[in-house]
Amino acid sequence: MSMPSDAVSPPRPLSHGRAMAERSTEATDVAPASDVADVADGGAGSAAQEAGGLQVRGLSKVLGGRTIIDNLDLSVREGELVSLLGPSGCGKTTTLRMIAGFLAPDTGTIAVAGQDVAHLGAEKRPSAMVFQNYALWPHMTVFKNVAFPLKLRKLPKVDIARRVDAVLELVNLLHHRDSRPGRISGGEQQRVALARALVQEPDLLLLDEPLSNLDAKLRVKVREDIREIQQRLGITTLIVTHDQDEALSISDRIAVMNAGRIEQYSTPGELYARPRTEFVATFIGSLNRIEGSYRDGVLGSGSDVVGIRPEDVAFSATALPGYRPATVERIVPRGHFSEVYLRRDDALLRSYLGGVAPAPGDRGYARISKAMIFRNGLLVSGTEATADQ
Ligand SMILES: Nc1ncnc2c1ncn2[C@@H]1O[C@H](COP(=O)(O)OP(=O)(O)OP(=O)(O)O)[C@@H](O)[C@H]1O
Numbered sequence: 122m123s124m125p126s127d128a129v130s131p132p133r134p135l136s137h138g139r140a141m142a143e144r145s146t147e148a149t150d151v152a153p154a155s156d157v158a159d160v161a162d163g164g165a166g167s168a169a170q171e172a173g174g175l176q177v178r179g180l181s182k183v184l185g186g187r188t189i190i191d192n193l194d195l196s197v198r199e200g201e202l203v204s205l206l207g208p209s210g211c212g213k214t215t216t217l218r219m220i221a222g223f224l225a226p227d228t229g230t231i232a233v234a235g236q237d238v239a240h241l242g243a244e245k246r247p248s249a250m251v252f253q254n255y256a257l258w259p260h261m262t263v264f265k266n267v268a269f270p271l272k273l274r275k276l277p278k279v280d281i282a283r284r285v286d287a288v289l290e291l292v293n294l295l296h297h298r299d300s301r302p303g304r305i306s307g308g309e310q311q312r313v314a315l316a317r318a319l320v321q322e323p324d325l326l327l328l329d330e331p332l333s334n335l336d337a338k339l340r341v342k343v344r345e346d347i348r349e350i351q352q353r354l355g356i357t358t359l360i361v362t363h364d365q366d367e368a369l370s371i372s373d374r375i376a377v378m379n380a381g382r383i384e385q386y387s388t389p390g391e392l393y394a395r396p397r398t399e400f401v402a403t404f405i406g407s408l409n410r411i412e413g414s415y416r417d418g419v420l421g422s423g424s425d426v427v428g429i430r431p432e433d434v435a436f437s438a439t440a441l442p443g444y445r446p447a448t449v450e451r452i453v454p455r456g457h458f459s460e461v462y463l464r465r466d467d468a469l470l471r472s473y474l475g476g477v478a479p480a481p482g483d484r485g486y487a488r489i490s491k492a493m494i495f496r497n498g499l500l501v502s503g504t505e506a507t508a509d510q
């Protein structure tokens with residue numbers, strides 16, 4: 122691991138941030154979610170970016186007689202934040218543990234910053250992991266908790282103090298330097314755990330559901346903190362979550378995982394707009410899922426699955442071109458908007474409406490502006506209704 126002893130002040134020089142910004146620009150320019158590119162390696166990146174990040178190839182693991190990870194490929198570019206998103210039990214933690222070196226894969230290669238790490242133990246890998254439960258030592262002060270990995274490496278005391286203080290400042294916890302973990306809040310404990318990983322100046326930061334113990338408001342705050350620090354340092358990061366909001370709001374790219382495989386790997390916008398499978402479409406964002414057919418804005422009978430985003434269903438109290446008669450069945454107030462359930466063409470459609478909501482039983486007109494058609498779980502077409510439909 123590259124660990125210059127003078128590098129935590131701040132841990133990475135400002136030029137990293139600049140390099141990061143340049144990389145991000147390039148990434149958006151060159152990484153459309155083309156069909157071929159975004160499954161295996163997440164799209165085109167320059168050789169330098171690929172070499173500097175994480176490359177996982179052909180990773181498999183059988184546990185308890187079941188294939189838990191099934192020939193998984195994943196590339197994270199240098200400086201990128203990627204979320205591994207999927208339902209409970211799909212193999213996210215298992216994947217992360219193999220990358221970190223806590224679990225030996227049955228097959229596959231893992232390279233971090235251009236170095237093959239498969240044969241190295243966790244402590245020798247240029248990666249640091251933040252665990253879901255923080256794993257802080259209650260009897261040690263915040264300072265000592267963060268200093269621990271550096272002490273293990275027998276760094277001189279003065280260097281340890283400098284690096285720990287710099288990283289505590291980075292996560293805004295210097296004032297709690299001498300507090301014990303039990304005396305600080307959940308969000309602060311989470312930042313101590315993050316600091317303990319960052320102080321190691323890893324080439325790769327791994328986070329397993331780092332926010333799951335926090336309440337809803339704090340989750341949003343801490344995830345923004347993590348993203349901000351990650352971008353400031355330009356540190357390659359892989360974060361595990363089953364929370365789509367979290368993944369969508371902080372990731373450069375998201376790898377959507379299902380049953381031990383990556384089902385689609387792309388930018389948040391692409392995944393939402395062009396999900397390749399029904400699983401991805403339902404996992405990312407909300408979806409009206411209707412069995413039948415869809416043609417020119419009209420739902421009919423059939424054996425396909427029609428997926429319609431709530432924001433693609435519009436409601437009008439008066440007749441308009443392309444709108445068909447609909448009845449309001451149910452309203453769920455959501456603060457600044459309402460979820461409105463509409464009955465149209467024999468289907469129940471959820472729609473988001475701002476302003477004054479209609480009442481249950483109201484009659485009006487609804488228009489479907491866009492639908493995705495899935496057959497055998499795969500997207501076969503995404504259709505936009507013409508203006509007069
Ligand atoms: N040592 C083990 N022996 C047998 N099965 C295991 C073992 N470890 C994990 N599994 C199984 O592997 C599957 C994937 O587990 P994993 O912890 O990776 O899921 P996950 O995606 O992280 O889920 P969650 O979101 O609930 O944390 C689960 O079905 C789990 O029961």
Ligand SMILES: [Mg+2]
Nearest residue numbers: 213214215330
């Ligand atoms: Mg897990």
